[in-house]
Amino acid sequence: MHIPDGFLDPWICAVMYIISAAVIGYSARKLKGKLEGPQVPLIGIVAAGIFAAQMLNWPIPGGTSAHFVGGAIAGILMGPYAGCLAMASVLTIQCLVFGDGGITALGANIFNMAIVDVFVGYWIFKALRERNRDVSLFLAGWIGIWLGAIAAGIEIGVSSIFAYGLTTTVSVMGIWHGVLGIVEGIITMLAVRFVLVRRPDLVPVQKEVMA
Amino acid sequence: MVELAGTIKVISKLLRDFLVAEEYAYKEGFLQGVNQRVKLIGIFLLIVLAISTQNIFFLLLLLLFSLAMVLLSNVSLKMYFLRFGFIPMFAFVIALPWIFLMPGQPVFSFVGLNVTLPGVMYATTFTLRVTACVSCISLLLFTTRVSDLLHTLRSLKIPGPMVDMLVLVYRYLFSILSELHRMLLGRECRVVSKQRLRDKWSDGGKVVGNFLSRTFSRGENVYKAMRARGYDGTFKAYPREYKIGVKSIVFMVLVGAMVGIWLVTKL
Numbered sequence: 001m002h003i004p005d006g007f008l009d010p011w012i013c014a015v016m017y018i019i020s021a022a023v024i025g026y027s028a029r030k031l032k033g034k035l036e037g038p039q040v041p042l043i044g045i046v047a048a049g050i051f052a053a054q055m056l057n058w059p060i061p062g063g064t065s066a067h068f069v070g071g072a073i074a075g076i077l078m079g080p081y082a083g084c085l086a087m088a089s090v091l092t093i094q095c096l097v098f099g100d101g102g103i104t105a106l107g108a109n110i111f112n113m114a115i116v117d118v119f120v121g122y123w124i125f126k127a128l129r130e131r132n133r134d135v136s137l138f139l140a141g142w143i144g145i146w147l148g149a150i151a152a153g154i155e156i157g158v159s160s161i162f163a164y165g166l167t168t169t170v171s172v173m174g175i176w177h178g179v180l181g182i183v184e185g186i187i188t189m190l191a192v193r194f195v196l197v198r199r200p201d202l203v204p205v206q207k208e209v210m211a
Numbered sequence: 212m213v214e215l216a217g218t219i220k221v222i223s224k225l226l227r228d229f230l231v232a233e234e235y236a237y238k239e240g241f242l243q244g245v246n247q248r249v250k251l252i253g254i255f256l257l258i259v260l261a262i263s264t265q266n267i268f269f270l271l272l273l274l275l276f277s278l279a280m281v282l283l284s285n286v287s288l289k290m291y292f293l294r295f296g297f298i299p300m301f302a303f304v305i306a307l308p309w310i311f312l313m314p315g316q317p318v319f320s321f322v323g324l325n326v327t328l329p330g331v332m333y334a335t336t337f338t339l340r341v342t343a344c345v346s347c348i349s350l351l352l353f354t355t356r357v358s359d360l361l362h363t364l365r366s367l368k369i370p371g372p373m374v375d376m377l378v379l380v381y382r383y384l385f386s387i388l389s390e391l392h393r394m395l396l397g398r399e400c401r402v403v404s405k406q407r408l409r410d411k412w413s414d415g416g417k418v419v420g421n422f423l424s425r426t427f428s429r430g431e432n433v434y435k436a437m438r439a440r441g442y443d444g445t446f447k448a449y450p451r452e453y454k455i456g457v458k459s460i461v462f463m464v465l466v467g468a469m470v471g472i473w474l475v476t477k478l
Contacts, residue, residue, distance in 0.1 A: 045426060103254075
């Protein structure tokens with residue numbers, strides 16, 4: 001889902017950089033006070049953990065395998081603001097050190113995977129967790145990544161340097177990641193459920209319930 | 212359980228790519244001697260030029276420019292293409308249908324489909340653009356030490372806590388990958404029965420959950436260790452002097468020349 005350089009128009013890159021910088025700035029502001037304390041080391045190290053967990057190969061029927069992004073997991077386990085900063089750190093390191101995703105498309109990639117995926121995942125979990133914890137976790141992972149992919153489809157589709165139209169790009173990204181997103185949803189459900197049972201004190205939403 | 216062999220392969224590739232790039236970054240070469248800030252801004256500018264043009268001549272020139280930089284910087288062309296070759300291939304596959312789909316003057320027919328001139332031009336331009344962009348960003352990755360890159364971000368006034376997080380991700384990524392590797396191997400050794408897909412996933416979920424819990428604990432411990440060593444919420448980085456030498460000036464002139472050519476193609 002990392003958009004490389006050369007797929008987006010310059011104006012879209014600029015707009016996505018501005019939006020992403022604004023949301024990251026807002027998130028940092030919401031964490032003000034905490035960013036001078038334990039949050040920076042915690043966010044940095046959990047971000048490294050999410051990066052490492054993205055390397056896992058999950059077997060899927062047909063003999064192939066899939067990876068997950070982990071935006072919803074970051075949002076649920078750390079809260080949306082810290083989760084957003086953690087995912088933005090992962091994507092920036094992936095771009096500048098490992099060459100995953102373009103440098104001009106970094107703003108768009110952060111928007112899709114560190115903002116849409118994280119915030120949508122968190123909000124879905126928060127809204128539905130009382131009704132059914134497992135279903136809320138699955139939907140958080142699935143819909144988070146699906147909407148992130150649709151956002152990527154829109155960014156690519158409105159770019160004039162990419163010849164395929166908006167309908168095609170949104171359909172392809174939406175259908176493909178709608179299916180792959182099931183993997184993301186199941187992993188989110190299984191992993192966060194484990195943490196909720198063993199270390200409920202780690203999860204901010206759970207802390208609110210426990211308080 | 213997650214697929215161990217595939218996971219180790221992915222982790223190994225990541226580490227290999229990283230180590231190869233770092234090896235070249237420590238070599239003597241043209242771009243290695245360019246001021247880090249000048250290099251980062253220059254390469255970003257070149258990529259912006261690439262995505263702002265439809266001119267095949269300019270894109271070819273940019274590609275040749277980046278290849279010349281690769282050679283001058285003592286980077287192996289083989290490693291260079293091996294690492295990033297798949298992205299231009301991917302771009303070519305995406306653009307290929309347009310040689311038939313784009314309306315225009317037919318050049319020749321292939322199994323009953325007309326290959327059009329505008330289609331060929333579009334597919335070539337798109338693939339060249341993506342290749343030129345990947346080639347330019349690769350210059351940065353192959354010739355810059357990560358510590359210098361992170362320091363450059365700090366000097367470009369990127370907010371301190373954001374750079375601190377990047378430093379921590381980079382600093383701990385490899386030890387955390389190593390821990391994940393150990394966890395997977397340990398788990399694999401303890402599983403003796405042949406697992407169904409459902410069991411593999413269920414086990415995998417527990418592994419990831421356990422791994423993330425450990426990561427949180429590690430984050431807390433690292434914070435305590437940092438506090439014990441005097442961490443007060445801000446990282447103190449040693450000031451580094453990156454002088455603008457002859458190589459930096461030559462690089463700036465070359466990037467300036469590319470901007471000039473880009474402007475001429477826009478007239």
